[in-house]
Amino acid sequence: MSDKHPAWIDITASDAPASRAFYSELFGWRLRLVEELDYALVEPGPSTLPGGIGSADATRAAGITTYFSVPDVELTLVRAEALGATVSTPPWTVPGLGRMAVILDPDGNRVGLWQD
Structure with missing residues (x-):
């Protein structure tokens, strides 16, 4: 996977079931709900960007975050802060998949920043 391209889109909704219905109808997305996470994954397809739809709560505001692939999350955070960004979610590891952070x-x- 080359770097700096969209890798994942995360939709955080105040009413996740309604949001899932909306995006399914609008874009024809097929979703698979992971109940223990209250997060619906967009089923992969040839014209579908990987992503998911979850619920907003006290720690996650409603909105859309696009994650971009980067070769090194920590180095990208340093560069982003030097350019005026602030770290919203510090780097953390998704076991077996990669590292992520949000600025x-x-x-x-x-x-979002994503490192395979």
């Missing part, structure tokens, strides 16, 4: 760009937009 707020200078305008406050959430941007």
Whole structure:
């Protein structure tokens, strides 16, 4: 996977079931609910960006975060902070998959970083 391309889209919704129905109808997404996480994964397809839809709560505000592939999460965080971003979610490891973090760009937009 080359770096700096969209790797995942995360939709956090105040009403996740309604949001799942909306995006399924709008884009024809097929979703697979992981009940223990209250998170629905978008089934892969030739024209589908991988992603999922989860519930907002006290620690996760509603909104959309696009994750971009980067070769090194920590180095990208250092560069992002030097350019005026702030770290929203520090790096953490998704066992067996990779590392991720979330920044707020200078305008406050959430941007995800993903390292395979």
